[in-house]
Each structure stands twice: as C-alpha cells, then as structure tokens.
Amino acid sequence: MSAVARVAGAYDAIEAAGRPEVWITLRPAADALAEAEAVDARTAAGERLPLAGLVAAVKDNIDVAGLPTTAGAPSYEYLPAEDATAVARLRAAGAVVLGKTNLDQFATGLVGTRSPYGTVRNAWDPERISGGSSSGSAVAVALGLVDFALGTDTAGSGRVPAALNGIVGVKPTRGVIPCTGVVPACRSLDCVTVFARSVPLARRAVAVMAGPDGVDPLATLLGSGPRGGWRLPATRAGAGAGGGADTDADARARADAGQARIAVPLPAQLAGLADGWAEAFESAAARLRSSGAEIVTVDITPLLEAASLLYGGSFVAERYAAVGGHVREHAELIGGDLDPVVATIILDAAKHDAVGYFADRERLDRLAARAAGALDGCDALLTPTTTLHPTIAEVQRDPVGVNAQLGTYTNFANLLDLAALAVPAGTVSGLPFGIMLTGPAGSDARLAEIAATAEPGERHDEPDVDLLVVG
Amino acid sequence: MSAVARVAGAYDAIEAAGRPEVWITLRPAADALAEAEAVDARTAAGERLPLAGLVAAVKDNIDVAGLPTTAGAPSYEYLPAEDATAVARLRAAGAVVLGKTNLDQFATGLVGTRSPYGTVRNAWDPERISGGSSSGSAVAVALGLVDFALGTDTAGSGRVPAALNGIVGVKPTRGVIPCTGVVPACRSLDCVTVFARSVPLARRAVAVMAGPDGVDPLATLLGSGPRGGWRLPATRAGAGAGGGADTDADARARADAGQARIAVPLPAQLAGLADGWAEAFESAAARLRSSGAEIVTVDITPLLEAASLLYGGSFVAERYAAVGGHVREHAELIGGDLDPVVATIILDAAKHDAVGYFADRERLDRLAARAAGALDGCDALLTPTTTLHPTIAEVQRDPVGVNAQLGTYTNFANLLDLAALAVPAGTVSGLPFGIMLTGPAGSDARLAEIAATAEPGERHDEPDVDLLVVG
Numbered sequence: 001m002s003a004v005a006r007v008a009g010a011y012d013a014i015e016a017a018g019r020p021e022v023w024i025t026l027r028p029a030a031d032a033l034a035e036a037e038a039v040d041a042r043t044a045a046g047e048r049l050p051l052a053g054l055v056a057a058v059k060d061n062i063d064v065a066g067l068p069t070t071a072g073a074p075s076y077e078y079l080p081a082e083d084a085t086a087v088a089r090l091r092a093a094g095a096v097v098l099g100k101t102n103l104d105q106f107a108t109g110l111v112g113t114r115s116p117y118g119t120v121r122n123a124w125d126p127e128r129i130s131g132g133s134s135s136g137s138a139v140a141v142a143l144g145l146v147d148f149a150l151g152t153d154t155a156g157s158g159r160v161p162a163a164l165n166g167i168v169g170v171k172p173t174r175g176v177i178p179c180t181g182v183v184p185a186c187r188s189l190d191c192v193t194v195f196a197r198s199v200p201l202a203r204r205a206v207a208v209m210a211g212p213d214g215v216d217p218l219a220t221l222l223g224s225g226p227r228g229g230w231r232l233p234a235t236r237a238g239a240g241a242g243g244g245a246d247t248d249a250d251a252r253a254r255a256d257a258g259q260a261r262i263a264v265p266l267p268a269q270l271a272g273l274a275d276g277w278a279e280a281f282e283s284a285a286a287r288l289r290s291s292g293a294e295i296v297t298v299d300i301t302p303l304l305e306a307a308s309l310l311y312g313g314s315f316v317a318e319r320y321a322a323v324g325g326h327v328r329e330h331a332e333l334i335g336g337d338l339d340p341v342v343a344t345i346i347l348d349a350a351k352h353d354a355v356g357y358f359a360d361r362e363r364l365d366r367l368a369a370r371a372a373g374a375l376d377g378c379d380a381l382l383t384p385t386t387t388l389h390p391t392i393a394e395v396q397r398d399p400v401g402v403n404a405q406l407g408t409y410t411n412f413a414n415l416l417d418l419a420a421l422a423v424p425a426g427t428v429s430g431l432p433f434g435i436m437l438t439g440p441a442g443s444d445a446r447l448a449e450i451a452a453t454a455e456p457g458e459r460h461d462e463p464d465v466d467l468l469v470v471g
Numbered sequence: 472m473s474a475v476a477r478v479a480g481a482y483d484a485i486e487a488a489g490r491p492e493v494w495i496t497l498r499p500a501a502d503a504l505a506e507a508e509a510v511d512a513r514t515a516a517g518e519r520l521p522l523a524g525l526v527a528a529v530k531d532n533i534d535v536a537g538l539p540t541t542a543g544a545p546s547y548e549y550l551p552a553e554d555a556t557a558v559a560r561l562r563a564a565g566a567v568v569l570g571k572t573n574l575d576q577f578a579t580g581l582v583g584t585r586s587p588y589g590t591v592r593n594a595w596d597p598e599r600i601s602g603g604s605s606s607g608s609a610v611a612v613a614l615g616l617v618d619f620a621l622g623t624d625t626a627g628s629g630r631v632p633a634a635l636n637g638i639v640g641v642k643p644t645r646g647v648i649p650c651t652g653v654v655p656a657c658r659s660l661d662c663v664t665v666f667a668r669s670v671p672l673a674r675r676a677v678a679v680m681a682g683p684d685g686v687d688p689l690a691t692l693l694g695s696g697p698r699g700g701w702r703l704p705a706t707r708a709g710a711g712a713g714g715g716a717d718t719d720a721d722a723r724a725r726a727d728a729g730q731a732r733i734a735v736p737l738p739a740q741l742a743g744l745a746d747g748w749a750e751a752f753e754s755a756a757a758r759l760r761s762s763g764a765e766i767v768t769v770d771i772t773p774l775l776e777a778a779s780l781l782y783g784g785s786f787v788a789e790r791y792a793a794v795g796g797h798v799r800e801h802a803e804l805i806g807g808d809l810d811p812v813v814a815t816i817i818l819d820a821a822k823h824d825a826v827g828y829f830a831d832r833e834r835l836d837r838l839a840a841r842a843a844g845a846l847d848g849c850d851a852l853l854t855p856t857t858t859l860h861p862t863i864a865e866v867q868r869d870p871v872g873v874n875a876q877l878g879t880y881t882n883f884a885n886l887l888d889l890a891a892l893a894v895p896a897g898t899v900s901g902l903p904f905g906i907m908l909t910g911p912a913g914s915d916a917r918l919a920e921i922a923a924t925a926e927p928g929e930r931h932d933e934p935d936v937d938l939l940v941v942g
Contacts (some may be wrong), residue, residue: 074774175699187833217840228646230691317825321833324826354788354796354823362658362688362792370687 003036003053006147007096008053010293014098014145021118022136022145024060025067026099039094039265048092050208054201056148057140058087059278060100061107061135062192063181071183072105072115072133075337084181085213086150086192093208096317098146101136105339105431106323107152107185108346108407109133110160110386111395114339123165124463127391131161131183131406134193138165140462141195148196148205148382154185155310156386156410158193159422163385163434166463169422170194170202170448173441174414175222177206179211183368186318188218189414199423206444222441227417229372230440232379233261262288262437262448263298263378272405274388276428281384284425284435284454288382291453296378302370303381307411309367311404313360314352315415316345324350368416372440380443380450383409385422385434415437421447423454474507474514474524477618478567481526481859485569485616485929490587493607493616495531496538497570510565517700520565521679525672528620528672529558530604531571532578534652542654543576543586546801546808547794555652556684557621557663563744564679569617572607576810577794578623578656580604581631581877582864582866585810590863593903594636595934598862600631602877604656605664609636612666613934617674619667625656626781626882627857629664630893634693634856634905637934639918640893641665641673644912645885646693648677649684657789659689660885670894670919677915698888700843701911703850710869731921733759733908734769734849743876745859747899753854755896755906759853762924766847773841775851778882780838782875784831785823786886787816795821812870839887843911851914851921856893856905872916884909891919894925 011029014022032055039143043052058064061071063080064087070077087097089449104114110372112120120135122128123142130139136153138161141149151158153171162169170193177192184190192209198200213218223418226232264285270278289295309315327338327346333336334343375381386406395402413420425435437447472480482500485493503526514523529535532542534551535558541548543817553559575585583591591606593599594613601610605622607933609632612620624642633640639665648663652782657663663680667673683690697703735756741749760766780786792824798809798817804816846852857877866873884891889909906925908918 187829214844217836220840220843221700221836225699227692227698228694286653314825318829320826321829350824350826353821353826354785354825354828355791355821357825357828358658358789358792365659365688365692369691372691373685416860 001037001051003094003096004033006055007032007036007055007098010098010145013143017143019121019139019143019267021102021120022139024070024100024117024136026306027067027097028300032096032098035060036096036244042094044332050204052094053262054095054147056090056095056097057099057101057102057137057146058097059137059149059151061103061152062087064097064100067100069100069183071107071323072103072117072339073320073326073331073337074116076326080181081179085178085215086209087181089209090205101134101140101149103135104133104157104352106134106183106319106346107154107157108319108342110156110403110410113392113395113399114342114416116337116339118157121392122395128389128431129164129392129395131164131386133157134195138167138169138195139161140356140468141165141197142167148194151193151195152182152185153191153193154189154414157418158191158195158408159348159410159436160386160406162422163436164389164432165314166424166427166432166434168196168199168202168424170199170206171413171420172206172210172444173222173419174417175218176444177209178216178219179215180215184322184369187322188295188318188445191414192203197374199270203448208444226440229368229417230375231377232443232446233377243285245328252458255296260288260379260453261377262293263375263381265300265383266297269300269304270384273384274428277433280426280428280433281435283375288450288454293450293453297377298374298381300371300374300381302367302374303412303416304408306364306371306415309360309364310411311345312417313363314357315360316349317352317357319346320349324416364415371416380437380439380447383436383438385409385436389431417441417448421451423451425454458467472524474510474565476568477502477524478503478507478569481616484614488614488616489625490592490610490614492573492591492609495541495543495571495573495588495607496852498538498568502542503567503926505603508569509569513565521675521886522561523565525566526572527561527566527568528572528608528617529568530574530608530622531572532623532654533558533621534572535568538571539569540654542578542794543574544797544808545587545798546804551652553652556649556686557680558652559677560680572605572611574606575604575628575759576630576813577654578604578625578789578815579813581627581874581881582870583632584863584866584870585813587808587810592863599860599867599902600635600863602635602857602907603798604628605632605666608863608871609633609638609640609666612636612638612668619665619672622664623653623656624662624664625660627878629662629666630881630891630907631877633666633893634907635860635903637895637898637903637905639670639673639895641670641883642891643675643677643892643915644683644693645888647890647915649687649690651684651686655793657786658793660924662885670892672938674919674942682881688796697911697913700839700888702845703911703914703917704848708826731759731850731924732848732853733764733766733921734846735766736771736854737768738742740771740775741855743858744855745899748855748858748904751897751899751904752906756853758926759921764921764924766916769802769845769849769852771842771845771852773845774878774883774887777835777838777842777886778878780831780835781882781886782816784834786829786831787820788823790817791820806893835886842887851908851910851918854907854909860902880907888912890915890918892922894922896925
C-alpha cells in the first residue's frame with residue numbers, strides 16, 4: 001500500500017472510531033498526506049525505507065517537531081523545533097506520524113485515567129481502563145488506527161496498556177533507544193517503547209530507533225550488551241544480545257528457542273490475579289512447555305521487593321527532579337491542569353534526602369544480586385503482564401491502590417536494568433489477557449524468539465471496532 | 472624462602488624501621504609464625520599456594536578475623552569474627568597477614584594525617600606526608616616491611632600514597648574484588664586495592680582476590696567485562712578484559728602493547744604540578760612513545776569536572792550513609808577519637824536531598840558520556856598520579872585545600888567506573904614521582920601491559936631505609 005493510501009485510510013479509521021480522547025494533538029490530515037507523498041516519492045526513486053507505508057502515533061511526552069508536547073499537562077506545553085531522536089529515526093525510515101497521544105500526566109500512572117485531556121477508554125470495553133501511562137498509544141494500535149505507536153516505560157507504562165488492549169509492547173534494554181527529546185519521568189530509568197500488533201513489526205521499529213545519538217548519555221554509556229548479574233544459559237550467552245535488527249546470532253538463538261529455560265513465579269506469587277487469569281497464565285506456560293521449553297519455578301521475592309522500592313523508597317525523587325519545579329510553581333492548577341493524584345506523588349517525592357537514597361540504593365543492589373542468583377541460567381521470567389483489568393469506576397474509587405496492583409510484575413524491570421516484552425495470550429471473559437517475558441539487559445532478541453513460541457495457535461484476537469464505536 | 476623465615480625477617484624489619492605509626496594493630500609474632508608454619512606444611516605436602524612465602528599488611532578498614540577493625544577511629548572499633556572476603560582469599564593462597572595499618576579516618580582523605588593513631592610519615596622523607604587514605608599500607612610496602620598490602624580506594628586512596636612512596640598501586644575495576652568485610656567509605660564506589668613493588672606481584676594478589684563471593688552485590692552485578700561507554704581500540708576490544716590472572720588474551724594484548732594509543736591531558740590541564748614533575752611526566756610519555764605507543768592529546772575537562780562532583784555534589788552523602796550515624800552519636804569525641812576534618816565532611820554530607828542527587832547523577836552521566844567520547848579508541852589515559860608532595864606541616868595549614876589538589880587525577884575514576892594503575896616513574900629532587908594509567912571498566916590487564924612498557928630502564932628506586940630509621 002502506498003503511504004498516501006495508508007495515511008488516508010488511517011484518518012478515516014480515526015474518524016470512525018469515535019475515540020477523541022486517544023489524541024492530545026491530531027495532526028492535520030493535509031500535513032500527514034504531504035509527508036506521505038514525499039515517502040512515496042522516495043520509494044518510487046528506489047530508496048528502501050524499512051517503515052514506508054506505515055503510520056504511527058507518538059505519546060505526548062515525546063517531541064514531534066511542530067506539534068506541541070504537553071506530557072499530559074496543558075500548563076507544561078511547549079512547541080519543540082526538533083523531533084526526538086526516536087521520532088526522527090522513524091520518519092527517516094518512512095513512517096508517517098499522525099499525532100500525539102494521551103497519557104497519564106508526566107507518565108506517572110499505569111491506569112490511563114490521570115489526564116486532564118480525558119480518561120482513555122479501553123479498546124475492547126469502554127467501561128474499563130486502557131492502562132497507562134501510554135494509554136492513547138496502546139488504544140490507537142489496538143483499534144487499528146495506526147500500525148505502531150511509541151510509548152515510554154519507567155514502571156510498566158509500555159507494557160500494562162499492551163496487556164489490557166491485547167497488543168504487543170516492547171520495552172527494550174535501557175539505553176538501546178536514546179531518550180533525547182523525551183520528557184523525563186525518572187530519567188535514569190526511562191525507556192522509549194513500541195506498541196504493535198506483532199512482535200516482528202515492533203522490533204523492526206525498535207531496530208530503526210536503536211543506537212547512541214551523541215546526546216542521551218545513557219545511550220552512550222549503557223550499550224545493548226550483557227552487563228553482568230543475571231546470566232543467560234551458558235550455551236547461549238550473548239546469543240540474544242542487542243536490541244537492534246536480526247543477526248546471525250538471532251537466527252542461531254531462534255533455532256535454540258525450543259530449549260529455552262523459562263522461570264515462572266511461585267504459585268503464591270500469582271495470587272490475586274483476576275478471575276480466570278491464573279488458568280490463562282498456566283495455559284501460556286503449558287504452550288511454552290509443549291514447544292520444548294523447560295519451565296522452572298522460581299521464588300521472585302527479590303523482584304517483588306525491588307518493585308516496592310520504586311514508589312516506596314527514594315527513587316521517586318527522580319520524578320521531582322524531572323518536573324517537580326513545574327508542579328510546585330503551578331500548584332494553583334492542581335485539580336485542573338494538574339492531576340491531583342500525580343501532583344501529590346510528585347510533590348511528596350521532594351521529602352527524601354540523599355543519605356536515604358544511598359541506603360535504598362544498597363537495598364536495591366542486594367535485591368538485584370539475589371534476583372540474579374535466583375534467575376541465573378534462565379532465558380527469561382514469564383509472568384502475567386499485569387494482575388487485573390479494572391473498570392474506570394474502580395480506579396476512580398482507589399486510584400493509588402489499583403495502580404500499585406497493576407504494576408506488580410512490571411515495576412521492577414527498569415530498576416533492575418532488565419528487558420521486557422509483553423505479548424497477548426488470548427482472552428478471558430471476552431477481554432485480552434497478556435503475558436510478559438522479562439530478561440537481563442541485552443536479552444531483547446532472545447525474548448522475541450521465545451515469545452514467538454508462546455503464541456496461541458488461533459488467529460490474532462482483536463476488539464470488534466464496530467461494537468466499540470457504538471459502546 | 473620459607474614462610475616462617477619470611478615472617479621472622481619481616482618482624483625484624485618492622486622493629487628496625489622505627490615507624491610505629493604505620494600500624495594500628497600489629498599481630499603478635501608468635502601468631503603469625505604459627506600461621507607461617509602451617510603454610511610451610513601445606514607447601515611441603517605438595518599444595519601449590521600462589522602467595523606462599525609472602526607477608527602482607529591490611530588497611531584497618533578491612534576485617535581480619537580476631538584483630539580489631541577501627542577504620543581509624545578508636546570509638547568505631549569492633550572485633551570481627553571472620554576475615555573479609557579479600558583477606559580470606561589471600562590467606563587461603565598462603566599469604567600471612569602481619570597486621571592492620573593506619574589510615575585517614577573512615578578512608579576519608581588523601582593525606583595520611585587524619586588519624587588519631589598518628590600521622591604516617593612518608594617512606595622517603597619523614598617530613599612529608601605518606602598520602603592516604605591507605606597511608607600505613609603504602610609505607611609498609613615502600614619500606615619493604617611486607618611484600619604487598621591491601622588498601623581501599625574511593626577517590627584515590629589506593630593510588631596517591633603509591634605515588635608518594637614510589638610503589639605500585641592497583642585499583643581494579645569496581646566489583647572485581649568483593650568488598651564484603653570492608654568498612655564502606657562510599658559503598659557503591661569503593662574498591663579493594665593492592666600496593667606492591669611490582670605490577671606482576673600486585674596483579675597476582677588481585678587475581679587471588681577476584682570474583683563474586685555471593686555476598687557483595689556489586690561483585691555479582693558488575694562483573695569484570697567492558698560495560699559500554701569508553702571503548703578500547705577496535706582490534707583489541709575485550710583483549711584487556713578481566714581483572715584476574717593472565718590469560719591467552721592478555722598475552723595477545725602484551726604483544727600488541729607497543730601499538731597502544733595513550734591519551735595525555737592538554738598542557739593546561741597539567742599546570743600546577745610540583746617543580747620538575749611536568750618534565751618527569753613528559754619523560755614518562757616519551758618512554759611510552761619510544762616504545763611504539765601513539766600519544767594523543769585529549770581535553771579531559773569532563774573528567775576533571777566529574778572529579779569535582781565527588782565532594783562538591785551530593786555523592787558525598789554516601790559517606791554519611793556509611794558512618795554518619797556513628798559520627799553524629801559520638802560528636803563529643805570530635806577533636807579526640809574523631810578527626811575534626813573528617814567529621815566535618817561527613818556530618819556536612821547529611822544536608823543533601825535526593826532530588827539534588829538525581830540532578831547530580833544526570834550531570835555525572837553527561838560528563839561520563841563526554842569523557843567516553845573524548846577517550847574513545849584510546850587504550851588508556853596517562854596522567855601524573857597526583858600533583859604535588861606536600862610536607863606534613865603544609866597539610867596541617869590547609870588540610871582540605873591540599874587534599875583536593877592531590878585528588879585532581881584520581882577523584883574521577885571510581886565515579887566514572889574506570890580501572891586505574893599507579894606506577895613509579897623515577898624520582899624528582901630525591902622523592903618519588905608516579906604516573907597513572909586509567910582505562911575503562913574491564914581494562915585492568917591491558918593497563919598492566921602498557922605499564923610494563925613505561926618502566927624506567929634503571930633499577931627499581933627505593934627509599935634508603937637506614938637513613939629513614941635515623942630520620
């Protein structure tokens with residue numbers, strides 16, 4: 001399909017979907033069509049553009065030149081002159097960006113309800129939450145409005161909404177995609193992520209965006225290779241390294257995928273899942289086992305304890321370092337432009353002292369070493385991506401408590417420098433259920449290979465868009 | 472020589488040296504001789520012990536079972552039941568520990584004067600400082616009282632005293648030697664180091680102590696390999712990895728050593744050296760050049776700025792996290808048991824907040840990326856180890872200012888996750904001059920190979936012990 005045809009079709013679908021809350025800024029169709037014409041011209045001239053003919057949405061904490069960036073707060077709005085590195089690389093590869101998507105304000109939340117631009121309704125059931133913070137990006141992909149979308153992920157924001165909308169969410173190893181031009185949530189933990197309906201497409205987009213840009217220091221300092229700690233099985237050490245395009249090593253790893261050793265949590269660590277989810281998780285594990293993987297039960301206590309440090313310790317102070325000054329200076333807007341739950345979290349984060357940070361850092365290092373010991377020799381940890389699928393009303397009744405439950409299996413990954421991949425695993429009671437593979441830094445390609453063996457045999461599930469337009 | 476003979480000789484030398492301030496606790500000779508007998512028996516029974524027949528001293532912030540640990544503060548003293556991991560490994564390899572050495576209190580200082588156990592006088596000139604914080608360990612080696620000694624290094628404590636006493640100081644990549652049983656200075660930055668009179672002996676001791684112990688989380692998490700950032704020349708990437716024993720890769724690297732690319736600072740960044748030291752440094756660089764190395768001038772501004780963050784920013788709060796509670800609870804001892812300069816630094820470190828820490832961390836990451844860019848493709852940075860050799864009286868007049876000057880080229884290494892090796896480079900005006908090679912994480916073996924090509928052709932310089940006994 002030509003880029004022009006794809007763009008025109010996408011605007012029709014956006015119009016038909018009746019989900020205006022997905023977008024904070026939808027680009028004028030004429031602008032997008034003009035860019036699509038240029039892409040078609042480049043293709044016609046013989047250029048090979050890996051993302052030509054695809055349309056994308058971008059979370060509104062990532063700069064797109066000429067479109068306002070709000071991070072979900074009208075008072076924070078600025079007009080960037082340049083694309084974020086990730087966006088510039090997508091556009092250079094032929095993708096056309098259609099607009100900027102809604103999010104939990106300052107990327108602080110896993111729910112999709114914390115935005116003055118409106119609560120983003122779930123793609124499958126508009127009474128339920130989309131998940132967040134990358135709410136609009138996930139729903140735009142799930143409804144087929146765009147081919148893929150960018151999110152960000154600090155505590156699960158690129159994975160929880162993937163699970164709740166039945167799509168793929170890739171959270172690469174930290175540092176693989178530069179964060180230049182991204183409004184920080186916790187700068188040292190943030191990752192640009194990709195939502196798509198298939199793992200190969202998501203990874204193609206990651207490959208286009210990967211590599212140091214000379215501006216984001218972590219993209220220079222971290223690289224995409226293994227970094228010690230949790231080691232993959234010896235025979236495959238390094239085989240899955242690299243967050244970029246497929247390589248010979250990837251192909252070798254794929255051939256090995258049947259022999260993967262996959263950790264799953266203790267049964268008690270899977271308590272508290274929504275009705276039917278434990279069974280769905282067991283089915284997913286059984287599919288992996290029947291494809292030849294070895295499934296081993298592992299006590300993930302150190303991971304769960306690390307997760308609790310993200311908001312329960314001083315690490316949250318990094319959110320204040322990012323946008324605390326803005327919130328403090330605009331305190332009169334709390335309840336209006338500024339979401340009260342988000343503002344409370346961020347202002348409260350100023351209370352921690354540096355001595356406490358170093359004590360928490362030591363606790364985290366000890367937990368990380370214990371986690372590495374527990375998972376040593378495993379290719380990946382398999383968990384549900386999240387724990388339940390609340391209604392919007394349920395979140396409004398307990399905004400912090402429900403949010404915390406949603407992050408049980410996602411909160412620890414960035415703190416512990418892990419890669420993760422959320423994939424759909426069928427439906428339960430007519431709503432999507434998602435599983436997640438989490439692996440050590442640099443294991444991105446390996447996770448994708450394993451995910452390929454975990455896919456349900458049936459067709460790709462998707463929401464009934466006609467129904468949703470009515471809903 | 473038998474272990475028994477070596478131990479007996481060492482006690483004679485200690486007696487003859489007349490430097491009681493070197494030691495905080497000297498072990499009873501009978502105990503050390505009994506241990507030496509056991510070593511000789513093991514050797515006689517056919518065991519191959521890599522450190523048999525060698526005697527060692529241990530800085531008194533590292534546990535030796537049954538000897539008190541003070542960290543230089545009588546009020547902090549405790550009696551450890553177990554050896555530090557590093558010490559246990561040395562003893563298992565046949566080394567006999569003779570005692571615990573003096574240090575700048577809580578390893579906070581580069582001078583050797585900040586101890587209620589007395590100022591440690593320099594091995595070559597008792598009017599001058601030993602350097603610190605590993606003051607007693609360095610002087611014990613320089614005077615030939617022991618074959619090697621353990622220090623620690625957070626900001627240069629394992630290197631500055633090596634330079635000022637004309638010996639070798641090895642600061643391995645962070646995480647190579649576990650810090651279990653070491654009183655922390657800045658836990659996340661601390662390294663166990665080795666002083667010796669030759670690089671091969673120092674590296675043999677490092678090899679014995681290297682490897683995770685299942686207790687220190689950083690030894691598990693960091694490993695000894697390259698970690699992104701500053702990359703070695705492509706043809707040798709990985710050749711110098713590993714902090715342990717020599718390997719085939721090491722041998723290949725040694726064959727390559729003549730082709731090393733060595734960075735040196737801009738001339739302006741070598742201003743402020745003691746009289747004659749700039750010329751001595753130029754001679755050392757010339758020796759490397761004449762042995763085939765390529766010498767390239769590099770602007771090391773990002774390294775020097777990072778150095779200033781160690782005490783000028785919130786990183787110092789980690790010292791409070793380590794021992795701040797003790798100092799605060801014993802404030803009445805400041806000026807007595809507690810060194811007033813050290814106590815002031817540590818108590819003042821409580822003032823930083825976590826938000827400020829995250830801002831400093833971002834500054835440091837940006838500096839680290841700039842440093843990696845500046846040094847990319849170089850095997851090592853060559854600098855003087857320190858900048859001047861003050862008298863004890865000069866330090867007493869300006870204890871903080873002189874200390875800061877001494878750390879110009881050492882303060883940044885641990886913050887930026889670099890390996891470093893300090894080696895003697897002749898004498899200036901009858902006092903030792905030292906140079907230092909600093910390289911990326913995992914470059915430890917490569918630094919040793921390069922150092923071998925930088926050695927002065929003449930005999931090993933050493934202090935005149937007879938003169939010193941008189942002095």
